[in-house]
Amino acid sequence: MKARITVTLKNGVLDPQGKAIEGALGTLGFENVGGVRQGKIFDVELAHDDKAKAETDLQAMCEALLANTVIENYAIEIR
Amino acid sequence: MKTAVILLPGLNRDRDMIAALTKVSGRAPTTIWQTETNIPSDIELIVIPGGFSYGDYLRCGAIAARMPVMQAVAERAKTGTRIMGVCNGFQILLETGLLPGALMRNANLNFVCREVELEVANAKTAFSSGYEQGQVIRCPVAHHDGNYFADEETLARLKGEDRVVFRYANGTNPNGSVDNIAGIVNSTGNILGMMPHPENLIEPAHGGDHGRGIFESALNIALA
Numbered sequence: 001m002k003a004r005i006t007v008t009l010k011n012g013v014l015d016p017q018g019k020a021i022e023g024a025l026g027t028l029g030f031e032n033v034g035g036v037r038q039g040k041i042f043d044v045e046l047a048h049d050d051k052a053k054a055e056t057d058l059q060a061m062c063e064a065l066l067a068n069t070v071i072e073n074y075a076i077e078i079r
Numbered sequence: 080m081k082t083a084v085i086l087l088p089g090l091n092r093d094r095d096m097i098a099a100l101t102k103v104s105g106r107a108p109t110t111i112w113q114t115e116t117n118i119p120s121d122i123e124l125i126v127i128p129g130g131f132s133y134g135d136y137l138r139c140g141a142i143a144a145r146m147p148v149m150q151a152v153a154e155r156a157k158t159g160t161r162i163m164g165v166c167n168g169f170q171i172l173l174e175t176g177l178l179p180g181a182l183m184r185n186a187n188l189n190f191v192c193r194e195v196e197l198e199v200a201n202a203k204t205a206f207s208s209g210y211e212q213g214q215v216i217r218c219p220v221a222h223h224d225g226n227y228f229a230d231e232e233t234l235a236r237l238k239g240e241d242r243v244v245f246r247y248a249n250g251t252n253p254n255g256s257v258d259n260i261a262g263i264v265n266s267t268g269n270i271l272g273m274m275p276h277p278e279n280l281i282e283p284a285h286g287g288d289h290g291r292g293i294f295e296s297a298l299n300i301a302l303a
Contacts, residue, residue: 013228016184016255065145068138068174071181071228 001046003058004077007067008039042066054078080298082108082124085152087143090130090167092276099278100126103294113146118155124297125152129166129221129276139182139224140170149175161205161297162270166222169262169272178265178272179237180229185222186255192221197261197275198248201241204264206271209292215248216289218275225274227256227263237263245273271297 009015015037022036044061046054058076067074082100086093093110100108108126111118118125132143143149149171156162156177164172172178185191194217202212210216229237234257237243245262252259254274262273277290 012230014183014186014226014255016186016188016226020188065137065141068141068181070173070179070230071183 001049001051001054002079003044003046003054004079005042005044005058005062005066006039006075006077007042007062007072008075009037010071010073013071051078080104080123081106081119081121082126082298083111083118083122084108085113085125085127085148085168086110087113087130087132087146087148087171089132089134089143090128092129092166092278095276095278096126096128096165099281099290099294100124102281103291103300104298111148113143113148116147116151118148118151118160122155122160124161124163125155127152127162127164127168127171128278129168132167132171135224138174140167140172140174143167143171144174153177156265156270159267159269163206163293163297164270164272165276165278166225166274169274170224172270172272177270178263179233180227180263182224182274183226183228184224185226185253190221190223191225191253192219193253194219195251195253195261195275196248197245200243200246201264203241204244204268204271204296206264206293206297207244209296216292217280217287218245218277218290219279220253220275222254222274225254225256227254227260227274229257234258240266242266242268244271245275 018036018038025033062074199210199214202210246259277293280290
């Protein structure tokens, strides 16, 4: 079973890298960019096909390591 | 006072920290590898030095914070043992949850390696009693992710409880840290996290000794 975890910065957390990317897009002539926030994607392969167990395990992984919940949100998508 | 330095792969300021602790305390610190689950009971000051543990992979300090030795550090923290994290050590303490907030990429996106000025915002802590309240000291910084962030509630609590120990002074904030925060303590005052490197300014050969007071305070040998 495969899953994708997306980690993004919470609203209100300054994202200097996103700001720099936004500026670079402007420099390239993309004038209609209202904002850019940078995040992370983790593709995780699980050694079983139990969807309920996968959801529980993946959430525990996010809380324990993959996201810093002080500054980040996470979303789990099981494929 | 007996001291210990935590060792993790990728740290690179451990030797500087060992030298500083040896010079100021008069005896070499015990070194404790990341897989250790026991910290000798006579250790009274545990230091987590700077560097790039685990290559800063995932988030700075994130993987180091999950190593067995940090469980042991957290246990000792509860008993009041003094714990100090410098630079990557500060990031690791935040990732373990022993201190509140997070350290983000520097606001100007640059790695900064220079000297800054620090105001001693609280000279009553176990780590700053060797300084005068409001004293401004010189201190080197070298980091890419030192931009301190905490939500409004946490910041209000830090300020209300007088837990900001050091602030970047005179316009020298090198990283965009909120409220110029350079170093904080936990609610019980026995854990300090700071981005600047006091271990690199403890004797004339370093070009000054303004950082020495932090070690003298933590080791109970401060004169002030």
